Amino acid sequence: MSLTIEKAIEALEAMPDEMRESAVAHLVRQVEKFKALKSAIDEGMADVEAGRVFPWDPEDIWQRAKLQQ
Secondary structure, three states, X not given: OOHHHHHHHHHHHHOOXXXXXXXXXXXXXXXXXXXXXXXXXHHHHHHHHXXXXXXXXXXXXXXXXXXXX
C-alpha cells in the first residue's frame, strides 16, 4: 500500500464515525469528476491526433450566426 493511501486511511480513522461516510462520498465524487475529465481530455486529444480539430475563426462564426437570423 502506498504512503498516500496509508495517510488517507489514518485520516479517516481519526474522524468521528458520523463524518467518515460523507468524507468518503466526497472523495468518490472527486474521483468520478477526475475520471470524466480525463476521459474528455483523452477524447479531445484523439480528435487532435486524427485531424478532426481546427482553429476557431471568430469572424467566420459571427458571419454564419448573422446568416441564420
